[in-house]
Amino acid sequence: MPQHSPPQEQPLDEKLLQRWEARGVSRRDFIKFCATLTATLALPASFIPQIAEAIEDKRLPVIWMEFQGCTGDTEALLRANQPTVAEIVLDLLTLEYHETIMAAAGHQAEEAKSQALEKYKGKYLAVVEGSIPTADGGVYCTVGGDSALNIVRKICGNAAATIAVGNCAAFGGLPAAAPNPTGAISVKDAVPQATVLNLPGCPLNADNLTATIVHFLTFNQLPATDGLGRPLFAYGKRIHDNCERRAHFDAGQYAEAFGDAGHRQGYCLYKLGCKGPETFHNCPTIRYNEGVSWPVMAGHGCIGCAEPGFWDTMSPFYRRLPQVPGFPVEATADKIGVGLVAATAVAFGAHAVGSAFRKGDAMESDKVIKED
Numbered sequence: 001m002p003q004h005s006p007p008q009e010q011p012l013d014e015k016l017l018q019r020w021e022a023r024g025v026s027r028r029d030f031i032k033f034c035a036t037l038t039a040t041l042a043l044p045a046s047f048i049p050q051i052a053e054a055i056e057d058k059r060l061p062v063i064w065m066e067f068q069g070c071t072g073d074t075e076a077l078l079r080a081n082q083p084t085v086a087e088i089v090l091d092l093l094t095l096e097y098h099e100t101i102m103a104a105a106g107h108q109a110e111e112a113k114s115q116a117l118e119k120y121k122g123k124y125l126a127v128v129e130g131s132i133p134t135a136d137g138g139v140y141c142t143v144g145g146d147s148a149l150n151i152v153r154k155i156c157g158n159a160a161a162t163i164a165v166g167n168c169a170a171f172g173g174l175p176a177a178a179p180n181p182t183g184a185i186s187v188k189d190a191v192p193q194a195t196v197l198n199l200p201g202c203p204l205n206a207d208n209l210t211a212t213i214v215h216f217l218t219f220n221q222l223p224a225t226d227g228l229g230r231p232l233f234a235y236g237k238r239i240h241d242n243c244e245r246r247a248h249f250d251a252g253q254y255a256e257a258f259g260d261a262g263h264r265q266g267y268c269l270y271k272l273g274c275k276g277p278e279t280f281h282n283c284p285t286i287r288y289n290e291g292v293s294w295p296v297m298a299g300h301g302c303i304g305c306a307e308p309g310f311w312d313t314m315s316p317f318y319r320r321l322p323q324v325p326g327f328p329v330e331a332t333a334d335k336i337g338v339g340l341v342a343a344t345a346v347a348f349g350a351h352a353v354g355s356a357f358r359k360g361d362a363m364e365s366d367k368v369i370k371e372d
Contacts, residue, residue: 012052019056040211040286041223042233054218061124063116063155064098067141067148068175068184069130072203073166074100080206093213096124099143110144117158125216126159128152131168131175132190135183149190156194161222162187163197165209167305170198170229177311188229197222198229202305207286208234228308230280239276239302242284245269263299273318274301281306 012034017027034052038045066074078101095102096116097109104112116124130148133140138147156162164187167173175184188196199208212231215223223231240246248254248268255263255272268274279302287294296302304314 012049016052016056037211037214040207040233040282041215042236047218051214051218055214059094060213060217061094061096061116061120062098062127063096063113063124063159064127065129065143065148065151065155066099067128067130067143067152067169068133068182069166069168069173071100071129073129073169074098076203077206077209080210096120107144113155117155121158123160125213126156126162128156128162128164128169128187129166131172131184132187133175133182133184134190135181140182152187152190156187156191156196159194161195161197161216162191163199163209163212163222164188164229165199165204167200167202167310170200171308171310173202174311176309195222196229197225197231199234200230200306200308201281202303202310205234205283205286205288208282226280230306234282234286235280235306237280237282239279239281239283239296242282243276243296244284245296258299269296269299269301271320272301273303273316273320275304275307275310275314275317275321276302277321278314279304279307 012027012031017030020030021027030052031048034048034055035045038048038051041047043051064074097113099109102109102112130141132138132148132152134149138149141148143151164170168175168184169187172180172184172186172189175182176186186198188194188198197212199212201208208231211233212223215221215231223233225231226235228235240249243249245266245268248266249270253262253267255267255269257263258272263269263272270277274296276296283294283302284296287297301317303317304310307314
């Protein structure tokens with residue numbers, strides 16, 4: 001059988017590297033940044049030059065809207081990685097409207113949004129943060145005298161694509177938790193006909209947003225997604241699968257209480273309520289704060305913030321999921337969610353592991369939960 005050598009990484013254009021150096025970015029940092037984005041997007045190294053060219057040559061108009069949210073996703077973005085390559089990439093975007101960081105206010109801000117809509121109609125990227133209230137005519141969130149529902153339909157309906165950042169925009173988040181008095185819904189539910197990509201998290205990881213935008217610049221389309229509209233490069237695997245505490249789960253070693261010997265030694269946090277076996281996200285590999293850490297690494301269990309309805313389905317956050325023995329690992333981990341509400345099952349079905357969800361007897365699993 002013939003042997004095929006792996007594709008070789010192509011050198012970057014020398015003039016391109018010189019232009020970045022003139023901006024104060026070393027070629028080493030730029031190449032590293034492009035390589036990191038390529039790896040984040042799960043692309044082979046041969047795509048690095050293509051991504052570098054896309055970052056260099058294209059500007060993308062962006063209209064960023066904030067509705068029922070805490071602005072946590074904007075704050076995460078503003079604290080994105082440094083060195084400043086990521087900031088420069090964001091500078092290459094034409095940020096036409098963003099309530100939090102734009103200089104204009106009031107009528108001037110609304111005029112800027114209207115002009116951008118007309119000038120770049122069908123060509124701009126819409127980014128939405130926060131859920132969309134629909135109860136009582138949408139009066140629970142208005143901007144410039146118009147409801148969030150009307151605004152999102154107009155802006156997202158005329159965009160080349162829409163990115164819903166954070167759990168509130170992607171799935172409704174905290175505002176949509178029971179009893180949902182404002183009738184909060186997701187962006188996709190508000191604008192079903194729009195092309196929407198979801199980047200849930202509470203908040204999102206800014207690296208995933210940067211990678212998504214660069215993918216759009218490079219290929220003129222959004223990344224491939226799962227059944228919940230989340231990009232597979234970021235949400236294709238369970239947190240449990242890549243967790244650095246996974247070996248302790250395999251060995252049946254669990255922290256029994258915060259601060260105990262097992263907790264200090266990095267044992268599995270399942271018994272302390274960790275929802276990692278239920279949650280699809282790349283937190284263990286991308287991490288936060290310039291890749292330094294993430295909640296489980298810091299000693300706190302995952303709360304499932306990348307999943308739909310997590311405020312209802314994953315709480316109480318410090319109550320463990322149904323009893324799961326340490327062995328055999330996959331046969332038990334995939335059955336953890338059997339007794340949870342149907343909304344959680346959607347995540348498993350979307351990732352082609354629904355069969356594991358159906359293996360157990362639902363009545364027996366309910367009994368386990370009650371006895372627990």
